[in-house]
Structures are given as structure tokens and as C-alpha cells.
Amino acid sequence: MSAQPDPRYDIDGDVYVSPRYLAGSTGTGDPALAPLLGLGWDLQHDDLGNVYVNAPDRRVRLGYLPEGEDDGLWRINGYLDPFGPPAWGVCFNDSTPTEFVRAFTTALASAYEQGPDVYLARPVSGIDEHDPFLAVVPLLKQGWEFDRPRWGLFAVQSPDGLAAMEFTTGDLDPAAELTTRDARWQLWAGNSVERPAWYATASTDTPVALLTAVTRCVADPAPLPRWRGETFSYIEGMARLTPILPAEPPAPTPLDVQRAVASRRPAALPASSVPRWSTTSRPALPGPRR
Structure with missing residues (x-):
């Protein structure tokens, strides 16, 4: 049976950032693209370095x-309809922690495998698995509180x-939801x-399961690893930065100790190398008198 890799050696960073929603982006999109590319989705790019990923049925597209x-x-x-306007849209800005985007794409990959009834499911109030306010539950479980009520806006902090x-109530412009921050x-x-460190938006008909995957990741109390030189300046005064120490070697077992002692003992000479004149040889018997 092969030994399992120690996850401590896979940490990419020299500090832990807590709370994790102050960690910022990792600066690479590969981890968030991986769940969709793992399903064989088509990847293309333009001359500027923008990347476009399309589902096989062209009903989900990522830029x-x-x-x-x-x-x-x-x-x-x-x-x-692959040739019609989007039914739902989600946007993560360039400073959003990459782990939150990966949580979304991982849930999207799982939903896509289950079919359009899942990845195109509209939120419906009062229906357990499709109630939009289920997306808030992971945050409330981690101590987030309802913000003071404002007209046309529901919020947790x-x-x-x-x-x-x-969550914005009332009617919204579907086109504006897809291209601005005026989303549901x-x-x-x-x-x-007005000037957030990072933001993410989701339109009215975004499936609840995809939203919940993000809020569950945001609510996770575990810190995120980052390279300190690449963290945002505001983090220094707001987040807790804990150095990631090198992994300590495991404590020796009793068997390890026995082997170490045995390796320091001098090796015994083989029997064939003992000379006949040594003290281990029997003395010669006296001959007969003449």
C-alpha cells in the first residue's frame, strides 16, 4: 500500500489569511477552470489572453x-437556448478569492452532469431545494447577522x-443584471x-445550488494560504496573517529507535574468516611419547 502524501507539503503560500474572505485572488485561473475542463469542455482563447470555455451543448459559457x-x-x-439571451449570469471581479470561484465551477460541473433541470433550475420561494434564501444559510450558521433593513434590500453581514x-427585491433590468453590479x-x-476589496454578483435566475456552493466556501472558518508579498495592502490591518511553518518531521517510532541502535553496532565476522590459530580454535593434542 503506497503512502498517502502529507497535505501540509501541498500548501501554496507563506501565510494563512483569516478570515478567508479577506484573502484576495491567487492570481491564477487554472484551479477554477479545472472542474469544467475535466468534463471535456471546449477551451479557446483570443490574442489578448482571454479564455473562453463552452459546454458541449453550448448552454453554459465561461469567460x-x-x-x-x-x-x-x-x-x-x-x-x-444556445442562441438566445442568457437565462442567468454570474460575475466575479478580479480580486475575488480564487477558491470561491472554484467552489462555483465545481458545483456547476456537478450540476451539468445531472442535466439542464439542475443547472438551469430557477429559484422558487417556498420550494425547499430551490428557495433562494437557502444560499444565506451557510453564512448565518457561521455567525453572520441580518444587517439593518433598507428599502428594497435584504442583507446579512x-x-x-x-x-x-x-439581495435586492423588486423588478430588475435583466440586461443590467448581466453586465453591471445591479444584480439580484x-x-x-x-x-x-461602493469600493469593495472584491465582489461577486448573480442574476435573478441563478440556480440556488450554485449560489450556496459559494456561500458555503465563504463561510468556511478555515484560513486560506497566500504569499504575503502578493496580499493586498489593506489586509495587513484587517486580516489575521499567520506564518505557515515548515512541516516538522514525524516522531520516531520504537521500531525506528531499534533500527538506529542496530545500525551502530559492529558487524560480526563470518565463521569462515576466523583464523585457525585464534582463541576460538581447539588446542592441538599432545603426541605419543617415544
Whole structure:
């Protein structure tokens, strides 16, 4: 049986950032693209370095746009009709922790394998698995609290007040939901919603299971590893940075100790190498008298 790799050696960073919603992006899109590419989705790119990923039925499309027109680095849309307008759309800006995007794409890959009834499922209030407010439950379980009520807006806030999730009520412009921050859902972190450290938006008909995958990841109390030189300056005063120490060697077992002692003992000479004149040889018998 082969030995399992120690996960401590796979840590990519020199500090842990806590709470994790203050970690910022890792600066690479590969981890978030992997769940979809693992299903064989088509990948293309343009001359600027933007990446486009399409589902086989062309009903889900992802754009990773480092050279896009705004800070919307990740734009992911689902389509009832491959040639029609998007049925739902999600955007993560360029500072969003990559782990949150990967949580979304992982859930999307799972939903896609189950079929369009899952990855195109519209939220419906009062229906258990499709109730939109289920997406808030993971945050509430980790101590997030309802923010003071505002007209047309429902919100929950992290205990430190540095992150929030907002739900806008009433009618919204479907086109604006897909291209601006005027969407049904908005998740953000930082000092203010006007100038957040990062944000993510989701349109009205985004499947609840996909939203919940993100909020569950955001609510996870485990810190995220980052390279300190690449963290945002504001993190220094808001987040807790804990050095990632090198892994300590495992304590020796009693068998390891016995083997070490045995290796220091001098090796015994083989019987064939003992000379006949040594003290281990029997003395010669006296001959007969003459």
C-alpha cells in the first residue's frame, strides 16, 4: 500500500489569511477552470489572453477575461437556448478569492452532469431545494447577522462587518443584471459596498445550488494560504496573517529507535574468516611419547 502524501507539503503560500474572505485572488485561473475542463469542455482563447470555455451543448459559457473591458474577470452564463439571451449570469471581479470561484465551477460541473433541470433550475420561494434564501444559510450558521433593513434590500453581514451578502427585491433590468453590479445578488468584502476589496454578483435566475456552493466556501472558518508579498495592502490591518511553518518531521517510532541502535553496532565476522590459530580454535593434542 503506497503512502498517502502529507497535505501540509501541498500548501501554496507563506501565510494563512483569516478570515478567508479577506484573502484576495491567487492570481491564477487554472484551479477554477479545472472542474469544467475535466468534463471535456471546449477551451479557446483570443490574442489578448482571454479564455473562453463552452459546454458541449453550448448552454453554459465561461469567460476568463484578464483583458476585458472592466474588472469582471469571471463571467459565467447559462442559456435555455444556445442562441438566445442568457437565462442567468454570474460575475466575479478580479480580486475575488480564487477558491470561491472554484467552489462555483465545481458545483456547476456537478450540476451539468445531472442535466439542464439542475443547472438551469430557477429559484422558487417556498420550494425547499430551490428557495433562494437557502444560499444565506451557510453564512448565518457561521455567525453572520441580518444587517439593518433598507428599502428594497435584504442583507446579512459578517461578525466583523467586513463582508456582506445582499439581495435586492423588486423588478430588475435583466440586461443590467448581466453586465453591471445591479444584480439580484451581490457578495462583497471590504470597507464599503461602493469600493469593495472584491465582489461577486448573480442574476435573478441563478440556480440556488450554485449560489450556496459559494456561500458555503465563504463561510468556511478555515484560513486560506497566500504569499504575503502578493496580499493586498489593506489586509495587513484587517486580516489575521499567520506564518505557515515548515512541516516538522514525524516522531520516531520504537521500531525506528531499534533500527538506529542496530545500525551502530559492529558487524560480526563470518565463521569462515576466523583464523585457525585464534582463541576460538581447539588446542592441538599432545603426541605419543617415544
